[in-house]
Amino acid sequence: MLRRQDVGHRVVVRRIVGATQERTLYSDALGELVDLTETDLTIATAKGMVRVPLQEVHRAKRVPAARRPPASDVVALELAANDAWPAPIQSRLGGWILRAAGNWTGRANSALAVGDPDRTLEAAIDGVEQWYRDHGQHPLINAPMPLAAPVNAALDQRGWTSRPLTLVQTASLTRLLAEMPARGDLPPVDLADAPSDDWYAMVAEHKGTLPAAAVRILTGVPGLVFAHVRDADGSLLAVARGAVTGPDRWLGISLLQTAPAARRRGIARQVTGELARWAAQHGSHRAYLQVEERNTAAVGLYGRLGFSTHHTYLTREAPPA
Template identity: 60%
Template sequence: MLRQEDVGQRVVVRRIVGIRAGRPLFSDALGELAELSETHLTLATAHGRITVPMAEVHRAKRVPASRRPTSAAVAALEHAADEAWPAPTRAGLGDWLLRSADGWTGRANSALPVGDPDRPLPAAIDAVQRWYADLGRPALVNTPLPLSAPVSAELDARGWTSGPPALVQTVPLAALPPAPADSAGAPPVELTTAPSTDWLAVAASRKGDLPAAARHVLTAVPQVRFAQVTLGGRLVAIGRGTVTGANRWLGLSLIEVAPEARRRGLARQVVRALARWGAAVGAANAFLQVEQHNIEAVTLYRTLGFTTHHTYRTRTAPPD
């Protein structure tokens, strides 16, 4: 049977769904174990979340993780993420993207080495360093793994440092858990097409001062919504949603709750509100990016059904 350490893992559950001719009838369900208690377990499956009473569980066990996404799937999601966080200064190096936003966030100020740079790899890395040097910025490269493993190996050989691993996580919108029954009296989530002054202040408290380039990153997306929750006249929770990419991905970012308002389910409310908007404009899946060491956030997203699609690291060139 399953244990608490299996929560967040891929499992198969065989449940008893009836009796015929004195013999039990079984049905199997495959998904990520989202919750486990003495009375029931909850699975996040490709078709939605299901809750199974423990009395109906005949057998349950962990199974190997699903097959890694294809290189094409990783590349498509990385491009959707780039569209969702658009740097104002951009250039191409073959298929690679070079991006700068006055130093605001690593994602908007790093090269994305996806595809063919139209030159040998060492020459491509040299070109990346020249481009950032001309801007007076440090050279950064985001390496989605395992897609950019050859790039990462070349950077290792050159002595580039590595930031902490970041998880690119996804969930089908249909698999998001519904709001709990006791949330009817929760404060509403307001969605706007532009960020309010208070919204920007909360974002700045997390990401640092917002230069003009930051405002471009936040707002220069055709389909974008800014979520906010107010309590007692004070903004206590925010979030941002975008819909981008050929596959219409809902991108979630800047999900933030004020310390004094945490443990009230506000982050989940923000995610659900953005998910409803995303679904209404054609998105079927959501993604977000979170640093692996941010255990609190990773745990929150796990309870919402998110699983890791792939990872990346931000690499920094050594000083000259």
């Protein structure tokens, strides 16, 4: 049977799904173990999240990992993403980055657990808990998988819970440009150095009220562009944000949103292509974005645009004090 230390690793689970008079019926699930409780286990499979009651498990074991990017690539991409979404308050715990932004988004208000914290794991978690409580915030840790599997195992032992699994997806700019629609019936994409008031308003519809810390995150990066798509009457149809950061010049795409009445017209594909064109002119070759695995509509859209999962992460939340 699987154990806590298997969380974050690739596993196969044989599940009892029924029986006939002649034999028991089984179904196999292969993927990354993202949660294990006293009653259930949860696997992130190629087709989505699968929750299996332990009483239905016939066999389960860890299996060799599928081909994954080197740990150094995961760290480099996570650091580039941190640069693209900069929390106004940051501190170091060895290689870990402690981030606070008044609780606006999990990314900007969680400790990024990559690298060596320069102390024991237990002492590092103690340090994270103390730092966030000193800043008046509930402790969160961003744990990329399987890189941070030991961190996840330690947090399990301390009763930390998990927020939904996030996929970090990547695509080559060449692929994104090839997928860009060659159509004259779509409104143009305006790439501006600063967001308009209605750009902020559309983002706020999805992200909630934007405090001062949010504006600092959204605008506080060199090498930024803000996409606006407007109808003939000036109404805003779509927005997005692009940031090129890190030594590898990653294009980070965030806040890609389309007004409900403008969906399924190819506008999101067009916006992504224009961001790719802009980034290529600024020395970039690859793009990334972050999306919750449970957001199946967005995951499907990004898959059609050419994105695939590079790695995943869990945002872990401390138990109440």
